[in-house]
Amino acid sequence: MGPPEVRPDRRPPLTVRSHGNRALLAATATLALAVLVLTALSLSVGAGEVGPGDVLDYVLGRNGARDSSRLSLVVGDLRIPRTLTALLVGAGLGTAGCLLQAVTRNPLAETGLLGVNAGASLGVVAGIILLGVQSSYGYLLWAFGGAVLASALVLLIAGRRGGGSPMRLVLAGSALGATFGGVTSVLIVNSAEAYDRFRFWVLGSLAGVEGFGKLEALVPVLAVGFVVALLIARPLSALALGDDLARGLGHRPGAVRVVVAVAVTLLTASSVALVGPISFLGLLAGFLARAITGPRLLPQIGLAGLIGAGVLTGSDILARVVSRPFEAPVSVIIALFGAPVLIGIVRSKRLGAMGMTDPATAESSPPARRLVPALPRPRPSGKRAESLVVRRGVLSFLVPRRAAVAGLALAALLVGAVVLSAYAGQSEMGLGRTFSAVFGSGDRFDVLLVQKFRLGRIVAGLAAGAALGLAGCLTQTLARNRLATPELLGVNDGATAAVLLSATLSGTFGAWWAGPVGALAAVLVVTTVSGGLGQRGYRVLVVGLAMSALASAVTQVVLSRRSLNSASSLYVWTSGSLNGRSYSVAVPVLIGLAVLVPLALVVARQLNVLRFDDSTAASLGVAPGRVRLVCMLLAVGLAGLAVGICGPVGFVALASPVIAGRLAGPLRVPLLSSMLVGSVLVVLADTVGRVVLDGVEIPVGIVTTVLGGPFLLWVLLGRSAATRV
Template identity: 75%
Template sequence: MTLSQAGVTKAPPATAPEPRRPGGRPEGPGGRPEGTRPTWPAVTAAVVLLLALAALSLSVGAGEVGPGRVLDYLLNHDGARADGRLALVVGDLRLPRTLTALLVGAALGVAGAQLQSVTRNPLAETGLLGVNAGASLGVVLGIAVLGVQSSYGYLAFAFGGAVLASALVLLIAGSRGGGSPMRLVLGGSAVGATFGGLTGVLIVNSPEAYDRYRVWVLGSLAGVEGWSTLARLTPVLGAGFLLAALTTRPLTALALGDDLARGLGHRPGATRAAVAVAVTLLTASAVALAGPVSFLGLLAGFLARSLAGPRIGRLTLLAGLFGAAVLTGADVLARVVARPYEAPVSVIVALVGAPALIAIVRSRRSAALALSDPAEATPPAGRRAEPPAPKPDLALRYGAWSLLLPRRALAASFGLAAALLAAVVVAAHAGQSELDLGRTFQAVFGYGDRLDVLLVQKFRLGRIVAALAAGAALGLAGCLTQTLARNRLATPELLGVNDGATAAVLISATASGTFGAWWAGPLGALAAVLVVTLVSGGLGARGYRVLVVGLAMSALASAVIQVALARRSLNSAGSLYVWTSGSLNGRDLAIATPVLVGLAVLVPLALVAARRLAVLRFDDSVASALGVDPGRVRLACLLLAVALAGLAVGVCGPVGFVALAAPVVAGRLAGPARVPVLGSALTGALLVVLADTLGRVLLGGVEIPVGIVTTVLGGPFLLWVLLSRKGSPA
């Protein structure tokens, strides 16, 4: 399988001139000029569907008011609006809620289409600019710090946090030479990660804030009552829609390339900034009104692109209509599927949208989505990016046998091992108790005071071993997936591995009533990858298809995780939330042993595969000529990465950014000539041990989960990758 790049992709250069009509426009399928696909029937059908769903939304809900009475109210038949009960149900509840669903859905759909167009990436989602993370942090700050309890307070803090996050992304993306699609992607990911980690810190230390947050984060329109809330944000939504409409023509020119866009009189940097502002206004307003309804922007953009093709104006219009229709329909289902309660609307969107997205990707019309596989693109002449040939400078010979070792990589491995040993000593010594280094060393080997031995060996040493095992597994898994994808931003999360493993562990905990089913992690990860592989059509060359199905799988698994947490008691949900953030609390040798056994088997296999994996840095034709079967190597490495990531999640939960950072750091230390398999494992173990130690000692008496620490620190690290010339991914 060829994984696609996680960021912006460039279409492969044309190998033959496109057929053209006499007017000079390229021909599309059937001899029709490209871009003249009949989309207005689709627009008409979408409008009719939208009106039908709006009518259904007005007719369904609390109050037992049927369609006839709703129509009487709308037409004021026989003075129906004078009926107080009817006015309350229809005028104050259903009408505002329906209009809010239409506007929020349209806002997310338009924002998704704009973001996908400006980044030239059909996988871009509205949370890409850090809007959702900023809104979540704003709400949690309002709850935990200022004690905000009203819906107006949530709205104000959510909007403020969303705008702040997007402003930071714009500043980062616009630095050092102006904004680009990749810088927007990386800047949004970095800011979103940092804000998400800070949100986790506040929630872990405030059960009350978590109790309110876990309901708000699911997304719902149940709190829409009256017109005041919608009236406050209608001007902001209007400004966002207007700005999005004004950017359609510049975006069309930008799709031709920055140079051609400048030649046509447009300014690419200003266009991207305007699109980012429009996306911010639309998404921030939507999050403030309905909570973070994720996945809808991605789905609406795909639905629109399958019908409108690359025409930006029609694409934006259809995306808005489809977004409004999907959210309105999901809101109707949310009211009826679990009566007398309401289901979270974001879960309904994921359950309905994920299969629809998979069906689109598997259809014959998926070519209209521009799902080209960049891994197969041939670089222009003179710009072929090939890794330098390995230059080993240390030879070990024994008779007819010889072993070539790169001096730099060997020195980096020894240095990382020494740093890891020092980190283990610090982790064993650090804590709330007053142990000096001498007593710590004695306790490690079973000597000294019995309480010291109990503290170090029973609690700290087992936890350290678990951190070493999980970190090494995550670092090695990230190295494999990044090398497969030829992109240092690719991690196991792209295939839904982490979310699938997390959901499986939570389901096992619900079924057994206890926690600690580490074996559910690898099973969930394997199940997720099997589903993604089978649904996407096998391990073929369509990397984007695999990625889209992986995103859909992640959305479904995330919905399961959020519902599982929301349905449990506060104490149980709080402890499980800590684990889903990534935590080593309570982990010991018994839990770490399976990962250690797995590493003992998988690391040698990964070292053997690394030699063949390095060949995959070249084109598949070159790899085949060198005697390497690319398909078998990818399959073997993918299974290795899944097993490693699943084991790590089963032990300590989905610890973020380790799989991203460890291979990058190891590659910098070892040099570009080798795949840093061993270095990635050592770096991952070092990062997790240090993060866990920092989480234990940073706040006196309060432990910060290791996953939150790595997420908070991972954002600045991603910024370093973004702003560093050598670290900027291609």
């Protein structure tokens, strides 16, 4: 007889499944209990000296507690509505984050990081300022419109080839959020009343929840969003297998994505209308839910809602007690937890194990033909040389012909931009008279008007633009990535927060050195946490976004603590403004440029070699670590000084090296061309801000942000070479 037949034993998989179900039930029960405890604490903590016993009496209707006007006000009108709002909004944002992560197959997807919150915020602000909207339904309608626009753009980007890369999608969301934020700033920057309402609401807070009016109006919308999220779970699970397999199972991927967008929009819009924009909550809830449930989407959605409710309620409790008698913004509390989680996700090796690999990691080590600068080729007979040899006695210089022509053209363009900026707003002075006045000739009154009142502002803009352009060129070259710029590395926001903190501590506007100190602190944190600049591809950029979020939260808190007049003027500066700037404020940057530009030119040869990989650079006698350190210190100093002049002017450091590289060619790192382009961009943006709206000045930073967001999207989603130096 042969050996007995061995039949496969199916019990171990069933045992594993049952263990998994029991673990899931245990986790759900634990989380539910935690939410109940937090709910009880939320009802018991707060102003009014009403303790847990009084709250319990009121809830149960004992000892005539509901007849007490004090308890009715504190518990019935304040604490119960606030707690229910925290639970519902937290659940809504947690569910929305889970849905976005599933539909984009991206563990970094979240309504705040992808710009959906910013779109909803823009809608609410536009409704308030343009039409005077005051009702809950009015807020919801306008928030819904802004969130629809943002959600549609996010899903469109995710559907493009390479656009769904986890880190690249987050950067695209950052570009969308920046653009929406810039447009929002255009609406409020010249209205003190609108800004006074906005500066507290934008922090995301439950302090303004009183009574059940808004909550009753928006609960049906939240309920519809939750129901749609649960109904779409099964088709969305099939979508995770790929569009072709999903179609084979009878689902329509396009329709599924539209339904998900509707659910996310309903949940996000109603949440923003209730408490303002709150970022990182969906990221936290989705990540923790996925860690508990694994790939099962329906339990993920349920747990994400539960976790979101608990996190927001707990954060609201902390917001009430950490800075008594004041109340901290709840969004800042969540950012303190969410930013480290974002960093942890980016650093985690499980990023690929979750089925959400990052195609961009391949780009951190792009093919040599993209990294290696083009070398001069043998010149065929009759063809003009690519470089000119300039000799002066025993000295000789090799000048790239294309770079020289580009430099001369940019210098001419810069002169034209200066003349145009000096002319803008002068209705009785023609271009010819303005041009003469710039150079000190012509009518004495024209010369006084232009050189005394206009050129000081222009010189400040030239200095700031040159510093930003050079800083961006240095950081992009170091990281071998065109997205590694000061604003995306958290440098600008760190410098801004440092300047505001120094102003708060000293009672006067921050000293010029505060900007470089804050910028240095920010870049040290980013490079340390991310594992080093230029070594981890897009990781350093996402860590920079987390750093920017934390620094921006600090900035908003500082502004919310100041008087309206002081906060309004500082808000204009934090948007990036040259208003009131003169020769005196430009002096530190001009001195910095006089010192740092020659140093940058000295290391330019090493920078050219550094565009190879580190081993090649080392074999050519260059120490990559030392060059990176020197150049990073140069870039940080330049960016910090620029922020001290005009605040955080965004996207100039991103665009300047990209444009300069296209003009000057690949033979050299375009240091000087980047400075010229940066100066041109800042001066022209300042001119546009002064003349585009009659009688209203738009700060230069808002102009560059509104225009720079689409530019960043183009860099991200254009040809693959567009993301590399």
